[in-house]
Amino acid sequence: MNKKNRDSVRLSPREKHYCILGRRNFLQMLSLGFTGRIGIPGTGALANPSSIPLFREVAAEVGLKFDHFAGTTGQYYMPEIMGAGVALFDYDNDGDLDVYLVQGTMLDPTQDPRRARFSPPPGWKPGNRLFRNLLSETGKLRFVDVTEKAGIGHVGYGMGVAVGDYDNDGFQDLYVTNFGHNVLYHNNGDGTFTDVTVQAGVDDPRWSTSAAWVDYDRDGRLDLFVANYLDFTVKGNKQCYASTGERDYCTPKMYQPVPARLFHNRGDGTFEDVTEAAGIGASIGPGLGVVCADFNSDGWPDIYVANDGAAAHLWINQQNGTFKERGLSSGTAYNAEGAPQAGMGVAAGDFDGDGDDDIFKTNLTNEGCNLYVNDGHGNFNDESAEFGLIQPTFPYTGFGTEWFDYDNDGHLDLFIANGAVNRIESLRGSPYPFNQNNQLFRNESGGRKFREMTGVAGPALALSEVSRGAAFGDINNDGAIDIVVANNNGPVRLLLNQTRSLNRNHWLLVRLEAAGGNRFAIGARVEVRLRGRNLLRRAHTDGSYLSASDIRVHFGLGEDTKIEKLIANWPDGRCEEWDRLEVDRMVTIRQGTGRSLMVEG
């Protein structure tokens, strides 16, 4: 990593301002900030893509060699087709992103993996893998497998992973979900991890999928939300058939959903299961994707869960340790026609720049994705048709997804990792007929339309595989967001963003350090003010599908070279601002070093 770019911003507080992160003032600022037509700087090069690919697939080239093993037996056990996830996090705090990949195994542990329909490749090692990024050390993007040394190679039927520093020791910990018992790995800070599941009290024997760390009671300690899926068991596997009479994977309707879990962090390394006390047990769905954000702008984190084939849940934080499910009344439970869909992956982000987080949800083939546009008060409308996202996503089964600004133009774009869960008739004859290509959408017309870029993004987006998890982050610290895609029954892919060579857009990458708890400031809202426009982003690792993304907050700045202000709305409700930030930098923003702002209201 280039150390010149890593600035720690320490500014002494001067005068008090009102923190204007509320939607009303945000819009006011937008309307007062400039006159004339809204420009979209820095779009020229990408509006007419050159022959340079937007992303280049380099996983094997940089040592990220991992093949997912689904343990398929021909019995069409549902977990085989659902995994797995990936995490991008800096486990050793050396300034670059490391990669953790979740692995499957035989669902019947007495069976030999070599007897699976698709045998593992030569040299295959069972269990999850941790790859250390050598970028900071060597200046070169290169990964080395450190699983054994780190003691983090859990062997189970792996599903997902969540990243968060639950004990506030400055090192990010891992929660691994499985079909079966889950695992909490405490990061010891010396390159090793310890399995503390039992003493922490966060196990769940059900089929867990995505999980999210969220400080729902704002006590400075990260709590844990775990989505659970179905009551499928290997013994109780049902025989399901395609319309032509062939065996196929079952739909979730063939099983009963099992409830999600909410674990409250006591602050002493242990957790209390508060599922029922917090009201989370009041509604049950086959949960897959989870994302936490303050959807109704009241300063408290809410939880959105994509349920497969059932109404999605929006758990609104009641600010007293409990939640109420408001999916239906918020407009996020169903599509525009009031029909439930097969929700898989989720993303929350302010794609339209109006100061609130909107929701994107991926679904099954023939459903199209949902784009739920927030009115700032937690009321949503599914406007996927209006934004041009229904038709292009209709033929695909979407999983991992995220709002991210791939071209640094200041507008949040979308990536979708696709792959079917039921056999695709046109792939008849293929041994694993579930392949689909992934998709990239560019946010155009100032947040009013999305244009599919898949066809012009280069060979990396032409790969047709069975993609599931996707994690997002600047893996080579060049200011552009890269993507790691976890494929089911296939190799991991690292899509290295090439757009820095295609435009002159600027960027800022912000690492937050909260004081007094929730060290990595999960849930903080960060606003960057440029001339004429504001960008609002959220510090998070959750969302997507079974995966965890870079905690650092990325801003594409377009051609703007001057950041007027950076305002951090910390998870504890306090607010500070900084100025004199330079573009094209990675900065660390520490709570208590900026000018305090009074929070309006």
Add this chain to the structure above:
Amino acid sequence: MRKSLCLILFQALAFASSSSGAQSTFAVPELPRLSLDNFSPGIQEQIEEAYSNARSHLEDAATSGRLGMVLQTYGLLQEAAVCYRRAGQLEPNVFQWAYYLGVVEADQGKCGAAASTLRLALRVDPDYLRAKLRLANCLLASAEWDASGKLYAEIVEQHPNNADAYYGLGRVRAAGHDLAGAVVAYRKATELFADFGAAHYALALTYRALGKADQAGEQLRLYERNKDGAPPSSDPLLEEVRELNRSATQQVQMGIQLERQGRLEESAAAHEKALEIDSQLVQAHVNLVELYGQLGQFEKAEEHYRVAAGLDPGSSENYYNYGVLLLGAEKYQKAENAFRKTIEIDPFHASAHNNLGFLLERQGRLLEAVAEYRSALENKPNNRQAHFNLGRVLVNMEKYEEGIRELKKTLQPEDENTPRYMYALGAAFARSGDHQNGLRYIRQARDGAAALGQFGLVASIDRDLRTLESSRPPQ
């Protein structure tokens, strides 16, 4: 195994045009290449026969179209589209082929192509209402607001009683931020068809956007009551395609729909038909255990349980359904065995835990019953019956505080059962010696029951109230 490799190889698809708008300028496409390996034998034969017919009569549009219909009914949409294109080229003036092509294109999400094809079809038969609606829906999904709005308006003018068209018109208006106009259209749709779930939902969100929270709430309640409700639609051409489906799973799906509508005998008949096609279809047997149980035909239900258990000893649902059947027949020991077997296969089966708890409770094995009820709640925390059962047992064990805590959880949601649960809660308070709360909840239960016209319950409550009031300790 009967499933032989059946490959019907013809030339690869050379005709790639997705629009039948090009029918007059492109050559007739070849029949599609099909691989029927692993298809059910009956379906395989049906497709082979249709294919053979089409191959023998290459100049006959009807045989190609018929093959398309057979392929469409089994979800082979790409291949069906080729057949319809072919039929359309051979017989450009036949509405049916263009319509079917438009339908399969729309079902694949190719709305641009589908719109062109459906427009062409409507030139041949401008009066086929479902084609017009499909075209309007496609335009709506493609965000072509003006075109879809005009078409919906045209349909409304020609068919003033068509609820679907009013609903579509409402969606176009809502997308154009004409919320008042959208309300008018949605209201009309719900007037024409009162159980129109999607229209109630859209109306609710529109009222919400207009700040009319009460009306929005009312519409959401109506939506929840009629989630799947949609106006009856007559599409004789697509019905012909559906009727070609000879798969056992299709019969089971029909049976499930009939069961949801409360048509149990018809549902059982559909399941039996599925078994005529494929006697090994476990799910059909499993569903019949439940259906015949509900119809009071114990022997038939038991017979299907036995067959299902033989075919798939791992079906927890089969053991559960059988357990419920035995419970109804008061064969408690056998029922207990069935629920234990269910839990052995699926330890997360909340209802099996709850029922097993009930059986243990009636044997006086209260601690075991409590454990089962707790397991039921771990796997379904909103299981009202399990909260009630657990609360009741705890109260009987004189663990009043815990028991009352569980019984309190039965008060939501507020529905026709709430007065009964509230009555039980009041009784628990009374037993614990808390007369004040006992009277409070029992009186509330009485009021609730009276408001709902539950006069039998009111009479029971009155008897208890009199007893309780007469034994009330001095204040």
